[in-house]
């Protein structure tokens with residue numbers, strides 16, 4: 155029997171699935187430029203630039219005014235509230251600059267963590283109060299997707315059952331509210347890579363977290379075809395002494411996803427989670443070449459792994475605009491290159507011609 159109280163009309167479902175598919179079309183991924191003021195402060199501190207609104211605006215102007223061909227690699231950009239209403243030095247809104255390039259606009263909707271009492275320093279994410287009104291306003295202002303990041307940590311008794319359930323439920327409630335307002339929800343349950351756990355443990359935890367998230371999304375009647383998932387790759391913790399190849403990371407990651415993420419989800423866009431730009435590229439390449447079934451688009455929604463060299467090239471100086479844009483473009487283009495080359499050839503083993511060609515190309519541009 156069909157659902158008696160459908161959450162969305164056929165027109166709403168069509169709009170949502172079209173937006174999701176546009177973002178991940180033809181090897182495109184997402185630029186996560188949604189660092190909060192505090193997070194951007196950490197990034198700017200590393201290049202010894204003061205964390206002022208004007209400096210944040212200047213860096214983002216350089217990224218967004220890059221050559222139009224960026225739209226071949228970047229399907230969507232996630233913005234922070236402040237950035238959505240900022241303008242370039244000629245007075246043009248960033249959102250108009252991005253839209254004219256055919257890039258879909260997204261917005262960070264979560265509002266920071268709150269402690270879960272009685273746990274080992276675990277958190278839930280705030281921002282559900284007033285979320286529907288915020289989504290409605292953002293939709294009017296040209297935004298078509300949202301992002302909500304939940305953080306799960308691997309440690310003694312972590313993640314707890316409470317943290318997994320609470321964060322899964324908050325993600326599902328957020329996703330439902332987004333869809334009611336015409337925004338595609340990016341669902342981001344990040345198992346962070348802090349700690350000395352091995353890759354196998356990360357896979358176990360990632361599977362538990364994703365299984366809980368998809369149960370909650372189903373309970374909340376979320377239309378999966380109109381969502382995107384932004385997960386961590388399955389890797390060892392930063393302090394783990396055992397090292398893994400990109401092929402091992404790919405096998406563990408695709409296995410975890412294959413066991414837990416329904417095929418109705420159109421795209422999975424990984425976060426980079428503090429990986430180097432090179433590792434983020436090689437791992438994503440290996441994921442796309444992994445010879446397991448992959449019913450979804452497998453792409454990127456990187457923050458640091460798309461901006462680290464660009465930030466370093468900029469160094470807070472307007473005179474470095476060209477070098478900054480070149481560094482950003484290079485990172486975006488190389489990912490699009492192999493996403494297209496691996497997809498057009500289907501699933502390939504690591505000995506295949508295409509795999510070797512892509513690896514050779516990637517090594518030559520680092």
Ligand SMILES: O=P(O)(O)OC[C@@]1(O)O[C@H](CO)[C@@H](O)[C@@H]1O
Pocket residue numbers: 186187188189190193232303342425426427428455456457458459
């Ligand atoms: O891990 P990365 O790829 O740098 O960033 C992923 C991300 O979700 O985490 C950041 C911090 O919240 C956000 O700015 C960004 O969207």
